[in-house]
Amino acid sequence: MRQALPLALAALLLSGCASHKPEDFNGTWINQDAIKAAVKSGSLRQALNEHGPVFEWKLDVAHQQASFSNGFEAADGQLSANEKQWLASFQDGQTEQLALDGDELKTTAQSGTEQTFVRVKQPGNAPLGGSFEKALYQAYLGGEWKIIDGQGKGTAVRFSDTGNVSGLPGPDRFALCLAGDCATMGGSNDSLWLERKQRGAPFIIKRDGDTLEIFQAVNRAKPDEMPVLAAGARQWVLEKD
Template structure:
């Protein structure tokens, strides 16, 4: 009788343990597709990002209980703690925490006092490729998000309507190369932070040839893209204050 009772109690305990589902593995990269979709409508870039952000990318290593959060200019790493089979808490230094949960194929970042509810998806394989984070600057970049954003926002072919190279076809690659603009072979979009502050909230991008480059102001309206010289009106000891100067190019998406 005693042996039967012990076996019965043991089966209840084991059955209870077995009924607890193991946490699902959410390791990898998750990007803010809603921000990309909003930008792809062809309007202002900073406006699109602010309406769907501020989080642009999550990088999660469940095996080592790490979760890295990136915005347009910040990066923070927290400890990932399972809170069920499809929900987690990310505890950051200083006592702040964020709730994450899976809803279908989306990873949801719950709303907090500071952030709205945000949804993330895994990036398409064609948008990602191998990404090297060899420098300190790279650590703060949402590289996977940025590649997907560049493809959606500036992908395809453009034609120069006015400016140097008029009539030429221009392409902007997801990895930051430019072809078709005379004297330019690389670019970076300003997604926020100091570059947005310096331009007074106007959209800006960095255009360069080799190691030399300069900031430019741009205006995107549907299938047209105007790129202006950025004029710095600040004093020598002040942060740059950039305003649009002469228009250098007008492009039309084909």
């Protein structure tokens, strides 16, 4: 009963302001604009910077819960309604206004930054941020690639949306750098983590249309400084079939 009253009140407050029902906000929402921009431009870092900082929302009206991920950190907050829109409030005082525009979720931060999200049809049991990552992997690295230069030349390579990679000599797992320390160390470069049996290393990547170059990551910082990764020797050139 404690939850029924706030929900009823929220529905009443919003009934004259929008055609959507409160439960229409439920679900996992991902930043499709960032994914489209990454595929179109080839520059993952630029796309994420321009269309961030939030890449995924999870909303649960019944439990008044709102969570978001920026690709590195996650935040859990409380979902409530005022006279004109829903509001997600967090412990650090941060708030986000939430509204539905057709089938899209529109968010507005305190800074005025606006973002658009689309609902994931079947999120399954993916952790917060996992649905965006899966969609990004499918769009940015999905399909079949072929090694046209480097060890294993002629071999077909596949990057799965679950982080597995087959065909590259050595590694069997990968992860794209989305945010956090790896993004800071890479600067404007896009980077990829490759590993096998939990042992791996970062690589710098450059994508141009259907061509993907993978370079060794060279640290140009001093021993007592935070690493600064730059492209070293080129390891592979992949071409999408």
